[in-house]
Amino acid sequence: MIAAMVVGCGKKSDGDGGDKGGKKLVYWAMWSEGEPQAKVIKSAIEKYTKDTGVEVDVQFKGRNGQREGLQPALDAKQQIDLFDEDVNRVNGSWGKYLLDLEDLAKDFEAEHGNETLYKIARNAYAQNNDGDETLHSIPYQPSIFGFFYNKTLFDKAGIEAVPTTWEELDAACAKLKDAGVTPITGDTTYMTSFMGYHLGRYLGQDGVKALVGDPAVADKVESGDIDKVTWDDEKVVQAAKDIEDFAAKGYFSKNIASNIYPAGQNQEFAPGEAAIILCGSWLPNEIKVGENAEGEDKVEVADDLTWGYFNYPAVKDGKDDSTANNIANQVMAINKDSKMTKEAFELITYITAGDADKQMTTDALCIPADQANSDAWPEELTEVKPGFDATTTYYDWAVGAENNGDLTPVLNENVVKLMAGSMTADEFIKSCKDASGQ
Numbered sequence: 001m002i003a004a005m006v007v008g009c010g011k012k013s014d015g016d017g018g019d020k021g022g023k024k025l026v027y028w029a030m031w032s033e034g035e036p037q038a039k040v041i042k043s044a045i046e047k048y049t050k051d052t053g054v055e056v057d058v059q060f061k062g063r064n065g066q067r068e069g070l071q072p073a074l075d076a077k078q079q080i081d082l083f084d085e086d087v088n089r090v091n092g093s094w095g096k097y098l099l100d101l102e103d104l105a106k107d108f109e110a111e112h113g114n115e116t117l118y119k120i121a122r123n124a125y126a127q128n129n130d131g132d133e134t135l136h137s138i139p140y141q142p143s144i145f146g147f148f149y150n151k152t153l154f155d156k157a158g159i160e161a162v163p164t165t166w167e168e169l170d171a172a173c174a175k176l177k178d179a180g181v182t183p184i185t186g187d188t189t190y191m192t193s194f195m196g197y198h199l200g201r202y203l204g205q206d207g208v209k210a211l212v213g214d215p216a217v218a219d220k221v222e223s224g225d226i227d228k229v230t231w232d233d234e235k236v237v238q239a240a241k242d243i244e245d246f247a248a249k250g251y252f253s254k255n256i257a258s259n260i261y262p263a264g265q266n267q268e269f270a271p272g273e274a275a276i277i278l279c280g281s282w283l284p285n286e287i288k289v290g291e292n293a294e295g296e297d298k299v300e301v302a303d304d305l306t307w308g309y310f311n312y313p314a315v316k317d318g319k320d321d322s323t324a325n326n327i328a329n330q331v332m333a334i335n336k337d338s339k340m341t342k343e344a345f346e347l348i349t350y351i352t353a354g355d356a357d358k359q360m361t362t363d364a365l366c367i368p369a370d371q372a373n374s375d376a377w378p379e380e381l382t383e384v385k386p387g388f389d390a391t392t393t394y395y396d397w398a399v400g401a402e403n404n405g406d407l408t409p410v411l412n413e414n415v416v417k418l419m420a421g422s423m424t425a426d427e428f429i430k431s432c433k434d435a436s437g438q
Contacts, residue, residue, distance in 0.1 A: 091124035098136040137331035140352040151306040162310040185274035187261040196401030214403035240425035257420035272302030284380035285365040324393035
């Protein structure tokens with residue numbers, strides 16, 4: 001039905017591809033071939049080729065291969081008709097290569113588009129292209145970043161409700177510690193996001209971007225459209241002291257400084273040694289994949305692990321509350337230089353909607369992207385849905401805390417030290433000031 005909607009019933013496409021049959025699309029995918037997402041995509045491609053006669057050369061590059069190799073290949077004018085990656089990376093770093101999809105996707109969006117996801121896709125392009133909100137990518141495999149918790153361990157500690165404020169999280173962590181459970185674990189990969197969220201609650205996302213010196217907002221800070229924020233700001237200092245306080249109370253895992261991804265999620269959260277972890281909604285799938293692995297990569301999952309979730313809590317006198325969150329997704333985009341744009345879009349419809357989208361929710365435990373599958377949430381993400389639906393403000397990755405590449409390594413190192421208790425809040429502020437040149 002989707003195919004018919006896009007290209008009609010004739011033997012030819014009305015796009016640049018001409019006759020179907022004998023032509024080949026080239027698709028660079030961000031997944032590794034053995035991942036559940038790749039298997040769903042391969043199945044959708046098989047159906048597409050069977051229905052249309054158009055062959056597809058799908059190249060599963062993996063994360064690093066895609067991020068390191070795509071732009072040079074596009075610059076070299078290699079044939080790459082469509083590609084995928086994170087919504088901000090596609091619409092930001094690779095925005096100049098994208099085909100305008102506004103007209104091509106109009107009917108498809110009306111029938112299958114999730115309003116939130118399409119708004120985020122347009123906004124991601126606008127942020128990097130002078131406010132242009134034209135659609136340049138099609139969302140799939142949505143995610144939200146927040147706190148996952150083990151409901152069994154919460155019950156053991158006598159915690160009756162999920163925390164909605166920092167004070168309530170403090171109280172919950174105290175109960176977990178008293179029950180002999182490590183309250184919070186994590187992986188160093190995501191610790192800048194932890195601090196980004198915490199700063200975002202106090203400052204809002206524009207404040208975080210101004211603080212870290214995001215080059216994209218420099219002109220707005222200079223003109224006064226965004227308030228200047230320094231590391232001496234009382235709310236920034238308070239955010240650091242909040243983390244210092246949690247560290248002093250023993251709320252963070254003793255391994256927090258040495259948990260190189262995926263040690264925290266696989267060796268502490270999954271086995272039931274730690275109750276809470278900040279991660280994306282891809283976490284249940286990653287643990288499931290690890291659980292089914294062989295040898296050293298196998299993840300041992302507690303038999304009584306019951307999945308819970310809550311949005312990052314609000315802070316006292318903060319600007320944003322728990323309705324502001326990093327909701328993102330992968331997106332598929334078409335190279336503006338492609339000679340098979342209509343065929344490429346047709347393939348996108350096969351992958352991002354209908355049965356393939358529903359299969360993503362079962363095989364990859366992800367949030368459905370097609371509004372027609374809105375009731376197909378995986379059981380592991382049941383408690384994610386209310387937080388997802390309640391979100392009205394959409395944060396970028398890490399709330400913009402990683403938007404200055406020169407500062408990010410220092411910031412990440414300092415956050416980890418602060419959480420590990422090897423750096424005080426005052427030392428954290430001084431180190432960040434020195435690194436940012438304030």
